[in-house]
Amino acid sequence: MRNRNIFHIDANSAYLSWEATWRLQHGESLDLRDVPSVVGGDPKSRHGIILAKSIPAKKYGIKTGETLYSARQKCPDLLIVPPNYELYMKCSNGMFDLLKEYSHLVQRYSVDECFLDYTESEKLFGSPLKTAYKIKNRIQEELGFTVNIGISHNKLLSKMASELEKPNKVHTLFSDEIASKMWTLPVDDLFMVGNKTLPKLKRIGISTIGDLAKANLSHMKSYLKSHGVLIWNYANGIDESPVREEDMVQKGVGNSTTIAFDVTNQREAHLILLSLTETVSMRLRKKKSLARVVSVSIKDKDFAYYSHQCALCAPTDSTNVLFKYVKKLFNEAWKGEPIRHLGVRLTELCSREFYQISIFDEKSLDKYRRIDETVDCLRRQYGKKSVIRGSFLHSGLKPIAGGVGEEEYKMMSSHL
DNA sequence: TCTGGGGTCCTAGGACCC
DNA sequence: TCTGGGGTCCTAGGACCC
Numbered sequence: 001m002r003n004r005n006i007f008h009i010d011a012n013s014a015y016l017s018w019e020a021t022w023r024l025q026h027g028e029s030l031d032l033r034d035v036p037s038v039v040g041g042d043p044k045s046r047h048g049i050i051l052a053k054s055i056p057a058k059k060y061g062i063k064t065g066e067t068l069y070s071a072r073q074k075c076p077d078l079l080i081v082p083p084n085y086e087l088y089m090k091c092s093n094g095m096f097d098l099l100k101e102y103s104h105l106v107q108r109y110s111v112d113e114c115f116l117d118y119t120e121s122e123k124l125f126g127s128p129l130k131t132a133y134k135i136k137n138r139i140q141e142e143l144g145f146t147v148n149i150g151i152s153h154n155k156l157l158s159k160m161a162s163e164l165e166k167p168n169k170v171h172t173l174f175s176d177e178i179a180s181k182m183w184t185l186p187v188d189d190l191f192m193v194g195n196k197t198l199p200k201l202k203r204i205g206i207s208t209i210g211d212l213a214k215a216n217l218s219h220m221k222s223y224l225k226s227h228g229v230l231i232w233n234y235a236n237g238i239d240e241s242p243v244r245e246e247d248m249v250q251k252g253v254g255n256s257t258t259i260a261f262d263v264t265n266q267r268e269a270h271l272i273l274l275s276l277t278e279t280v281s282m283r284l285r286k287k288k289s290l291a292r293v294v295s296v297s298i299k300d301k302d303f304a305y306y307s308h309q310c311a312l313c314a315p316t317d318s319t320n321v322l323f324k325y326v327k328k329l330f331n332e333a334w335k336g337e338p339i340r341h342l343g344v345r346l347t348e349l350c351s352r353e354f355y356q357i358s359i360f361d362e363k364s365l366d367k368y369r370r371i372d373e374t375v376d377c378l379r380r381q382y383g384k385k386s387v388i389r390g391s392f393l394h395s396g397l398k399p400i401a402g403g404v405g406e407e408e409y410k411m412m413s414s415h416l
Numbered sequence: 417t418c419t420g421g422g423g424t425c426c427t428a429g430g431a432c433c434c
Numbered sequence: 435t436c437t438g439g440g441g442t443c444c445t446a447g448g449a450c451c452c
Contacts (some may be wrong), residue, residue, distance in 0.1 A: 014452095043417040051420080064452090067418045110423095110452045194450050226426065227449075256421060295445095303419075309445065341420090414424055414451035 005118040005128045006243060008150040008158035009099060009135070011091075012167035014112030015039040015052035018091040019081055021144035036060055037079035040068045045260040046340070051083055055167065088112075094143050102135060107243045115155050117243040132170045140168070155416045156239035157182075159191060178237045183210030192231050192414065200224065209235050241416040249349075250287070255280045256343030257401040262301050263339040266331070271391060273326050275401040276344040278389075281319040282376055284346055288353075290315035291346035294322060296329040299341035307343075308333035315350055318368040319375075322346070 011017060016039050020032035036057040041047030048068040060075040072078055092111045099106045102125060105117035118128050125131045132149045139147050146168035150161025153174065160182055161173035173181055188198045190209050204223065206212050212220075213235035220228035233239065255276045263269050273296065284291055295309030308329045316322060326344055378387050388399035 041420065043419095046418080047420055048418065049420055065419085069418050113452075192450065196449060251424065254422070258420060293444095305447090307446070311444070343421090345423095414449080 006158045007116040008162040009114045010148045010162045011112040012146045013052050017145040036075050039083050040080050105243045115243045154239040157237050185209050252347035253283045254345030258341045272342050277323045280344050285317045289349045290317050292348035294325045295345045297343035301338040301340050320368045
């Protein structure tokens with residue numbers, strides 16, 4: 001493969017910086033980034049975890065994903081602000097638009113991370129390092145927050161580079177720098193080495209990325225199967241994955257919610273599932289897709305998680321049809337214990353165009369479709385809650401559950 | 417006042433077919 | 435009366451990412 005130049009751009013403590021920037025622009029004098037602060041959910045509705053932390057908060061040992069309760073034990077004066085996903089969406093778009101000025105190949109990897117293929121841009125904008133600094137400074141001046149930029153010949157190394165020293169830094173991690181900059185790091189700093197793999201690696205004496213890089217490949221393969229091969233390659237800086245453009249096909253859509261109280265009866269569970277089905281099928285229709293597989297997931301009060309799925313005879317995007325299967329799946333799967341969290345997920349998607357004919361075969365489906373279209377249209381125009389099912393009145397439950405912002409945004413995954 | 421929500425990919429076992 | 439192996443699809447569960 002020819003030598004590429006790939007940037008990884010990572011907003012520093014994204015949610016928190018964006019929150020801080022917004023507050024400064026709206027007349028607040030305190031910069032959240034200067035004090036121990038976090039963006040977190042509301043424990044009363046059982047959403048009490050840390051979504052983002054300031055650097056001073058990090059110095060107290062506060063970690064993303066831990067409970068607010070535990071964070072407050074570590075730092076009683078911790079400043080906690082609620083999340084504002086629409087704001088984050090705007091900041092994310094701002095960063096993406098700015099990056100697009102430097103390459104036509106920009107991949108939005110998540111709300112706060114992008115890959116940029118600079119290979120073809122060098123002729124126009126000059127040396128990668130110079131441009132990276134330019135981009136970093138422009139984002140700071142024009143958008144008000146800082147980023148880290150990692151530069152290398154592939155996505156894996158540029159991503160590892162952007163993680164090096166934070167905040168507001170540009171790092172390179174080329175082949176000849178792997179040993180000095182990456183191999184010295186603890187092995188769980190490597191992309192794709194998580195909580196479960198770490199102890200397995202420790203058990204065979206691997207504690208740094210360098211240890212893994214020098215391990216025997218066939219040994220890794222027999223020990224950890226394909227995942228062993230993947231992380232061995234990553235440890236050696238090997239990755240050929242392309243910077244993908246925006247039109248990547250999404251494999252599924254899902255919505256799930258943690259309920260403020262434990263659900264103990266089927267009627268309530270069905271209502272919550274209905275609200276989830278409404279959201280998820282609206283998103284499906286917006287993508288002009290149909291789904292062939294429906295799955296329902298349950299997390300009980302003790303956090304035990306299980307799911308049940310089934311394939312449909314014909315793919316659909318109808319809220320009513322999908323909800324029929326959702327109910328059936330739930331009834332088959334539920335063991336009767338108190339429920340904390342419910343989810344609905346649609347997979348095996350295909351384009352709506354291919355199935356137009358079979359959809360219109362049945363009169364009732366045609367009617368369902370027209371109802372869905374009308375409701376979607378009203379909700380787009382007057383807001384999500386302008387049309388709700390009568391069954392939610394006086395139920396104390398949200399008619400539309402799940403979903404993060406008004407617009408879809410990419411929340412990509414574990415693969416590059 | 418304890419623990420979110422959105423994704424992707426891989427594996428293992430059973431059913432079924434040839 | 436006894437006994438095959440390969441391929442594919444389906445489902446459940448697990449690991450990882452932000």
